[in-house]
Amino acid sequence: MWFFIARRVLYAVPILLGVSLVVFLLMKMVPGDAADILIPAEAPKEVADMIRARFGLDQPIHIQYLRWLQAMASGDFGVSIFTNQPVAEELFGALANTLKLALPAALLGCSLGVLLGVLAASYSGTWLDKLFSAVAITGVSLPHYWVGMVLVAAFAVVLNVLPGQGMGPEGFPWTWEHAKHLILPVITLSLIPMGVVSRLVRANVLEIRSMEFVSALAAKGLMGRRVLFHIMKNAAPSALALVGLQLGYLLAGSILVETVFNWPGSGSLMNLAIFRRDIPVLSATILVLATIFVAINILVDVLQALIDPRMRR
Amino acid sequence: MSLQDTIAIRPVAETLQRAQAGKSYWTRVRERLLADPVTVTVMALLLGIIVMVVAAPLIATHDPSAASVFARLKSPGYPGHWLGTDEVGRDLWSRILYGGRLSLLCGVAPVALALALGGSLGLLAGYRGGIVNSCIMRGMDVLYAFPSILLAIAICGMLGSGVGNTILALTVTFIPPIVRISETMTTQVRSFEFVEAARASGARPLSIIRFLHTRRRRSALHRRRIGRRQECRAARHDAAAPSSRYGDLGNYHHRRQGRDAA
Numbered sequence: 396m397w398f399f400i401a402r403r404v405l406y407a408v409p410i411l412l413g414v415s416l417v418v419f420l421l422m423k424m425v426p427g428d429a430a431d432i433l434i435p436a437e438a439p440k441e442v443a444d445m446i447r448a449r450f451g452l453d454q455p456i457h458i459q460y461l462r463w464l465q466a467m468a469s470g471d472f473g474v475s476i477f478t479n480q481p482v483a484e485e486l487f488g489a490l491a492n493t494l495k496l497a498l499p500a501a502l503l504g505c506s507l508g509v510l511l512g513v514l515a516a517s518y519s520g521t522w523l524d525k526l527f528s529a530v531a532i533t534g535v536s537l538p539h540y541w542v543g544m545v546l547v548a549a550f551a552v553v554l555n556v557l558p559g560q561g562m563g564p565e566g567f568p569w570t571w572e573h574a575k576h577l578i579l580p581v582i583t584l585s586l587i588p589m590g591v592v593s594r595l596v597r598a599n600v601l602e603i604r605s606m607e608f609v610s611a612l613a614a615k616g617l618m619g620r621r622v623l624f625h626i627m628k629n630a631a632p633s634a635l636a637l638v639g640l641q642l643g644y645l646l647a648g649s650i651l652v653e654t655v656f657n658w659p660g661s662g663s664l665m666n667l668a669i670f671r672r673d674i675p676v677l678s679a680t681i682l683v684l685a686t687i688f689v690a691i692n693i694l695v696d697v698l699q700a701l702i703d704p705r706m707r708r
Numbered sequence: 709m710s711l712q713d714t715i716a717i718r719p720v721a722e723t724l725q726r727a728q729a730g731k732s733y734w735t736r737v738r739e740r741l742l743a744d745p746v747t748v749t750v751m752a753l754l755l756g757i758i759v760m761v762v763a764a765p766l767i768a769t770h771d772p773s774a775a776s777v778f779a780r781l782k783s784p785g786y787p788g789h790w791l792g793t794d795e796v797g798r799d800l801w802s803r804i805l806y807g808g809r810l811s812l813l814c815g816v817a818p819v820a821l822a823l824a825l826g827g828s829l830g831l832l833a834g835y836r837g838g839i840v841n842s843c844i845m846r847g848m849d850v851l852y853a854f855p856s857i858l859l860a861i862a863i864c865g866m867l868g869s870g871v872g873n874t875i876l877a878l879t880v881t882f883i884p885p886i887v888r889i890s891e892t893m894t895t896q897v898r899s900f901e902f903v904e905a906a907r908a909s910g911a912r913p914l915s916i917i918r919f920l921h922t923r924r925r926r927s928a929l930h931r932r933r934i935g936r937r938q939e940c941r942a943a944r945h946d947a948a949a950p951s952s953r954y955g956d957l958g959n960y961h962h963r964r965q966g967r968d969a970a
Binding site for chain 1: 846847849850851853854855856857858861862863864865866867
């Protein structure tokens with residue numbers, strides 16, 4: 396098991412290097428470099444060269460990449476062109492805000508998804524199954540920014556019971572004042588994980604239930620509840636993989652929902668950075684989010700291997 | 709391919725053959741299609757959209773970019789603008805028609821490009837194997853490390869907006885899964901005996917690849933269909949269900965092909 400974890404983590408190293416290379420090359424493909432923005436057009440050439448040399452922009456590209464990688468790895472994400480603040484501070488503040496949305500949304504979406512999926516599988520073929528399938532497909536098909544707008548229009552504008560904008564007072568969401576700002580965006584974000592997970596769980600449970608070991612368990616007189624436990628344990632690894640992917644998508648893809656709800660998370664940060672052409676902020680955000688995605692995938696692989704020893708290859 | 713499978717398949721295949729005897733290929737296609745009302749409805753809808761978009765200059769009532777201060781923010785049903793106008797008074801019906809051209813282009817072009825590029829890369833990786841395979845497939849692993857929307861944001865956000873960059877971003881996002889499928893299929897088919905026979909008879913690599921390509925094309929087509937479906941998400945979403953109907957169909961074809969080849 397430890398060997399498996401070590402190998403899985405080691406395998407992530409070249410992937411992360413590749414990810415950093417992609418981000419770096421994209422940065423270099425941006426027309427103009429940081430010096431062009433800092434240096435006024437009428438500045439003498441010597442001054443421009445001096446500034447370029449100070450930022451290391453006169454070096455060959457592979458040296459620039461290694462320097463940039465070193466800075467990124469040591470947590471120095473550079474300085475925002477627009478606000479002149481260190482990128483790291485802005486980024487981690489925004490990431491914390493995104494987590495406040497993404498974690499409850501993933502939790503709600505996946506638990507609802509598992510519940511709906513198991514219920515649909517147990518009542519497969521009846522109207523209940525069709526109803527749950529319809530709910531799941533609707534949840535997946537509706538664009539979530541549109542759902543967000545409709546929810547804001549309904550609950551914030553017409554009914555005026557829940558706030559539709561921002562995340563309320565500073566601090567950790569423990570009180571009702573914080574929690575009510577969470578309700579609408581979390582519901583919006585949880586729809587897609589709910590739909591996807593419930594479809595997968597339903598299909599998995601149906602497939603596993605028709606296997607011979609389940610008939611054997613029932614034949615030896617195991618209670619329905621205990622049989623369901625065994626089915627769930629077999630269905631868990633693939634569902635886990637999907638949950639991990641969905642959590643990654645929630646973290647990285649919340650840009651639209653965060654814009655709708657004016658939520659100061661990493662999606663809004665990226666949105667602002669794109670409009671301001673703030674390349675340091677944008678590249679650092681993308682790099683960190685991709686790294687988190689890789690980390691989530693490793694975690695999912697390890698969890699899968701814990702549940703199902705066959706996966707410890 | 710075991711003996712039981714062959715025996716189990718044969719009666720079905722024979723019945724099929726008898727039912728289809730004396731009818732041309734397209735007659736059979738039409739019969740099968742008409743038996744599936746959902747597909748027919750969706751096809752009619754898509755066809756309608758395509759016709760509308762292509763004929764945009766003929767059926768548009770206004771210039772899509774002509775603004776008017778007097779006709780701002782009119783609701784649908786306003787005389788002269790039957791779908792109303794936007795905040796600067798541009799006719800919405802005309803804007804939908806012309807906007808649809810762009811949406812259709814951004815939907816079709818990336819899929820076609822990704823299929824061509826990803827298919828070739830996967831074919832190359834599967835056929836050559838070894839170090840070429842490792843390079844291409846590890847490169848795809850790197851692209852897989854980005855959640856798809858993040859990759860698109862990275863490309864469009866850094867390089868700027870515009871149709872060209874949008875198509876580029878979507879193409880790069882679609883390539884990895886296509887490469888994976890095409891690589892797997894090529895590797896599978898490559899080990900068939902007919903390939904070995906072709907190589908022994910002195911066929912050049914390119915003509916062998918052409919053979920492999922026809923064998924493999926069907927699964928790539930399935931992938932494209934599923935890709936489209938995920939993209940519009942308008943119809944049904946059962947990509948999460950591992951045993952979708954397309955998957956079964958593909959399996960059946962490959963089994964049959966395997967038998968034909970042996």
